[in-house]
Amino acid sequence: MSTAPLDQLPEQKAELLQAIAGISTLEMLREEEPRITGKRSILSTLQRSLGSLDPDARKDAGATLQEVRHEVEAALAARRAELERSARSETLEVDRLDLGDVVVSSLKWPLGVGHPGLVASTQQELEDVFIGMGFSVADGPEVESDWYNFEALNIPPAHPARGMWDTFYVELGEPETVVLRTHTSPTQIHLMEAAVANGTLPIHSVMPGRCFRRDTPDARHLATFHQIEGLVVDRGISFADLAGVIETFTRAYFGADIESRLRPAYFPFTEPSAEFEITCTICRGEGCRTCSRTGWIELGGCGMLDPAVLEAVGIDGNEWSGFAFGFGIDRCAQMRHQIADMRALIENDVRFLEQFS
Numbered sequence: 001m002s003t004a005p006l007d008q009l010p011e012q013k014a015e016l017l018q019a020i021a022g023i024s025t026l027e028m029l030r031e032e033e034p035r036i037t038g039k040r041s042i043l044s045t046l047q048r049s050l051g052s053l054d055p056d057a058r059k060d061a062g063a064t065l066q067e068v069r070h071e072v073e074a075a076l077a078a079r080r081a082e083l084e085r086s087a088r089s090e091t092l093e094v095d096r097l098d099l100g101d102v103v104v105s106s107l108k109w110p111l112g113v114g115h116p117g118l119v120a121s122t123q124q125e126l127e128d129v130f131i132g133m134g135f136s137v138a139d140g141p142e143v144e145s146d147w148y149n150f151e152a153l154n155i156p157p158a159h160p161a162r163g164m165w166d167t168f169y170v171e172l173g174e175p176e177t178v179v180l181r182t183h184t185s186p187t188q189i190h191l192m193e194a195a196v197a198n199g200t201l202p203i204h205s206v207m208p209g210r211c212f213r214r215d216t217p218d219a220r221h222l223a224t225f226h227q228i229e230g231l232v233v234d235r236g237i238s239f240a241d242l243a244g245v246i247e248t249f250t251r252a253y254f255g256a257d258i259e260s261r262l263r264p265a266y267f268p269f270t271e272p273s274a275e276f277e278i279t280c281t282i283c284r285g286e287g288c289r290t291c292s293r294t295g296w297i298e299l300g301g302c303g304m305l306d307p308a309v310l311e312a313v314g315i316d317g318n319e320w321s322g323f324a325f326g327f328g329i330d331r332c333a334q335m336r337h338q339i340a341d342m343r344a345l346i347e348n349d350v351r352f353l354e355q356f357s
């Protein structure tokens with residue numbers, strides 16, 4: 001038998017090509033690849049053995065070996081592409097959502113009509129509850145200056161509380177920092193400023209709207225979500241009024257069998273502050289993935305207006321006092337309809353949406 005390193009190259013190449021043809025999954029390909037073209041493969045071993053040849057023979061053998069390597073690598077790449085293609089079509093087949101039925105049935109006479117989404121209808125219902133309690137409904141901008149979103153709410157630059165509302169900044173080329181609002185609380189400031197300017201105090205308003213945060217979506221969070229803010233500024237308002245409004249709201253919206261509680265919390269613009277929670281409706285308080293096994297779901301924050309906020313908008317804190325609250329609308333919808341994962345609200349799966357028509 002010859003001792004020349006490449007004597008058996010044709011057979012070795014045939015074996016490699018046969019091995020490649022026998023690879024049936026991407027996982028198998030990942031496992032086999034080092035053996036076929038890696039450092040310990042026969043091709044690399046042969047490459048190293050060429051060092052023993054004289055320079056002319058080494059050059060010829062090197063070229064031959066390189067040619068074979070290219071051929072083997074091309075066969076491997078072609079097999080990979082083939083396997084990826086079939087894995088993709090398998091995934092597509094498994095994930096296929098047949099909308100044919102839905103489309104056809106909605107084309108039957110009478111033609112199907114759309115309906116408000118769950119978040120929109122929840123907002124409407126929440127507004128109705130508060131209108132029934134004597135509140136008016138106001139609107140505010142979704143893009144805010146730093147002043148309205150933070151500073152007027154007693155959150156100066158570099159205040160650690162800003163971390164609670166990490167947000168998206170908008171580049172408008174203006175010297176002032178502009179953000180997609182992180183909560184509906186800045187609308188409180190607009191309302192109080194307008195009431196001071198127009199001499200229309202007291203205020204009893206709710207302000208629903210869209211908010212944005214750099215939150216990673218999970219069972220209870222979205223990056224774009226909705227809140228409904230409440231603001232009361234009047235004479236002689238106390239924490240008991242706030243607690244009464246929240247209790248009345250809970251009973252009206254969730255029914256009498258849902259328990260709620262206020263827990264001491266911190267917000268820079270209210271003092272004292274509280275978090276408002278209800279029994280998790282998914283597990284009825286037993287503890288589940290949605291409520292992180294606590295049995296409770298936080299719906300919002302609330303508290304008595306901080307004197308610094310009244311001062312920022314020019315309201316005399318000796319004459320007026322008040323409270324504010326901010327509830328998550330998506331969270332309310334989630335708890336009312338026992339939706340285990342809030343992300344269902346934005347997935348646009350008609351099978352989900354139609355349950356709320």
Ligand code: FA5
Nearest residue numbers: 183215221222225298299300301302324325326328331
């Ligand atoms: C606030 O946003 C305060 N502005 C609330 C407030 C208003 C306190 C007035 C005092 C006075 P917080 O970050 O906790 O607080 O959010 C309030 C509620 O919004 C949460 O309880 C939750 O229901 C909802 N929420 C907050 N972040 C998200 C999110 N990423 N996805 C869905 N809902 C959210």
